Structure formats: C-alpha cells, structure tokens
Amino acid sequence: MSDLIPVHGGYRNLKSFQVAQLAYDVTVRFVDRYVDRFSRTRDQMVQAARSGVQNIAEGSQASATSKKTELKLTQVARASLEELKLDYEDFLRQRGLPLWDRENPLRQELIDRRCVTADDVAGWVAEVGKRQGVVSAKTSSRKSTVSTNVYPELSANAVLVLLAVACSLLDRQVERLAQDFENEGGFTERLYKVRSTHRKKGS
Numbered sequence: 001m002s003d004l005i006p007v008h009g010g011y012r013n014l015k016s017f018q019v020a021q022l023a024y025d026v027t028v029r030f031v032d033r034y035v036d037r038f039s040r041t042r043d044q045m046v047q048a049a050r051s052g053v054q055n056i057a058e059g060s061q062a063s064a065t066s067k068k069t070e071l072k073l074t075q076v077a078r079a080s081l082e083e084l085k086l087d088y089e090d091f092l093r094q095r096g097l098p099l100w101d102r103e104n105p106l107r108q109e110l111i112d113r114r115c116v117t118a119d120d121v122a123g124w125v126a127e128v129g130k131r132q133g134v135v136s137a138k139t140s141s142r143k144s145t146v147s148t149n150v151y152p153e154l155s156a157n158a159v160l161v162l163l164a165v166a167c168s169l170l171d172r173q174v175e176r177l178a179q180d181f182e183n184e185g186g187f188t189e190r191l192y193k194v195r196s197t198h199r200k201k202g203s
Helices: 015-034 040-062 067-094 105-113 118-131 152-184 187-202
Strands: none
Touching (some): 015 067, 118 152
C-alpha cells in the first residue's frame, strides 16, 4: 500500500464491528419473537442495528481517502446503536420489566461468556432462565419445558449489554480517530507530503 493510500477496510477485525454485528443478529431474532410484526418499532430497531454495522464498515473502507468521513460514519454508527438502546429500554419499561443496573452480575457473566453468534446468546439466555427456574408459558400439564420465547426480560437486557460494550468500543474508536486526524490530517495532507517528497527526489 502506498503512502498516499494507507491500509484500510479491515473492519471485520474491529471488535466494535463484531459486537455490533452480533447485536444486529440478535435484534433480528428479538423483534421476530417479541415485537408485533405490524409495528413500526420492529423495522426501526432492525434498521438502527443494521445502520450501526454498515456505518462501521463503510467508515473503515472510506478511511483510504478520507479520515474525516471515517470519523463521521463511525459517529453515525454510535448514534444508531444509542437509538437502538433506547428502543430496548422502552420495551422493558412499557412492559414493567426491570432494566439491569450496572452492578447486576448477569451483565459481567454475559460479557465473560464472549458470545460470537446469536445462538450463543440464546443459549446463555436459556441457561440463565433455567437456573432461575423460569418455566415456559407453553408448559403442558404433563411435562415442563423451558423456552427462550418467554424470556423478554433476559433477552432485552442481554442485547443492552452487547450494545453497551459496542458503544464503549466505538467511543474509544472515535476518540482515537479524532486524535489521528488532528495529528496526521487526512488525504489532502498526505497528498501534499507525497508530492513534496517526489519533488525533492526529482530535484
């Protein structure tokens, strides 16, 4: 890669992208189970989750020629995930379900689990549900079964934990990008440096 066009587009290796993508995958499942399919909120939640993922990727790719654009799109991603957090908080509040505080041990337990897929998160939710003795609303009189379909509180709070992690990572990412832009400038500054170097070599 030349001095003019630096290494870029490695968004799949960004932890912020990985966690945001996981939150998106889980959100798609969540709204399918818990949000009325005719509700505008359903589409808004999916779009906010998708926007978080897409803008991280687009910003990373744009960094080749515009650090300013990368910074802007990363901030858009952060704002989209904040919007999604509010939707999940509204979901809990409107149903009289508790929002986990920062000291809730389940938050750290989920973080320590290092879930990679939506199935991993669903498995953790089911595990906690069983541990807490939550029984499926569809339980028959003959046999008890446990289903993630009856865990709106656990599921919503689990996604909020993922979003908190993603937002924290993006906050640090934005701060680093701002410092880099301030110290190194963008494409215009690099172009000037490259041209100046070529002129000196030519002379």
